[in-house]
Amino acid sequence: MANFKSKIKTVDSVLTKKPKKKLPVLIKDSNDIEILNELQVFIPPLQEEEFKLLEKSLVEEGVRDPIVVWKEKNVIVDGHNRWDIILKHSLKDYSIKEMSFDSIDETKQWMLNNQLGKRNITTAQRSYLRGMRYLMTKKSHGGNYMPSSQNENSLKDDSEKASSQNENLKTNEKIAKQFDTSVSTIMRDADFAKGLENIGLSNPELKRDILIGKVKANKGLITDFAKVENPEKMKVTSVSDLAVALPAKKTTKTKTSNTTKFQKELLKLIPKLNDKTKDDTWDKVYALLDSIKKGE
Known part of the structure; x- marks a missing residue:
């Protein structure tokens, strides 16, 4: 009987004993x-x-x-x-x-997904991370580490270009669906991310300041900087240097100017068109339409 009571007392002391505080486990030094x-x-x-x-x-x-x-x-x-x-x-x-x-x-893919799952990131940071997610995924599928607009220009023939475009489409759709946004948004994010990466190659501190909002920069300007070649050789000390570093767009301005002129000429001719209009007038109309379509 005494032996039985002794066993009960031992069990009771074990059950009522306070557990030690669980300390964090240090896995590594x-x-x-x-x-x-x-x-x-x-x-x-x-x-x-x-x-x-x-x-x-x-x-x-x-x-x-x-x-x-x-x-x-x-x-x-x-x-x-x-x-x-x-x-x-x-x-x-x-x-x-x-x-x-x-x-x-x-590892990078996991880090990007992990950061995008956090609620305290800014709009610019979210755009950058989504863009990097696209660029990294595209790279893992054999594409170049750059936005599609540049990648397509570097392809050697039409078959390679078509293959790249198909792969881009799959990547676009997959990531857009994952983050509940549009494909066009993902592509803009990719250009934005590449632009920031280019800025970082020249001035890492400026890239950091843009991401935390300390320095305000036009998103379109950053996106355009994605197309700059050899950014690491450029001297970028401030946001104002970005515009200077961008290639001139003289050709685009000329096309826009000519297109506007053709549109005005066409608008003058349209009221005169009827079933009695001469062939040479119709030829001029078709020529103007063709020029406008080509953006000449």
Whole structure:
């Protein structure tokens, strides 16, 4: 009987014993973790005030979200800003989550999707990330790392061009459906992203300031900068330098001017047209229509 009571007492003490507080698991030493610039560019930068608020929260309340690391490379894929703060204040209360990826392109795709799933990104950042998502997907399918308008010009023959256009269409539709937007929006995003990438090759700080909204820039101007060749050789110190770096559009202006002139001539002839109009007048009308159609 005494032995039975002893066993009951032992079980009771185990059940009523308070569990120890579960501490975050440190999977790796902080010295083993690296930041790869090629991946960090896919993390939209925080404004100064946003960074200060995050810093205050982490120091006072602890690091709730884990730092996500590419397991095979020990490289951070999510949590760059948190990691900077952890190192700055020598914080110990954090955890690390490991994820496996087969390649750096697969890692980039995951990072882009992960960032696009966050609610605190700006309209410009969302456009940039969607555009990069398209460019990266297109690259993985064998396309060039540039918007379609440039890629098509670089193709060698009509069969290759048709194949590229078909692949672009599939990629466009897939990504547009994924983010609940139109194909044309995705293509504009791609040009915007490529333009920002070109700016970054010349002036990384300017690219960062545009993305966080510190510097205001016309989106059309950035999109046009996607077509610039050898941007890394250009000296771009401010947004005003972008317009200077763009190639002149004299041909386009001449075509527009001529087209307007042809339209005016056609409008003068239209009221005179009837079943008695002479053939030479009709010939002139057809010629004007043809010129307008060609944009001459």
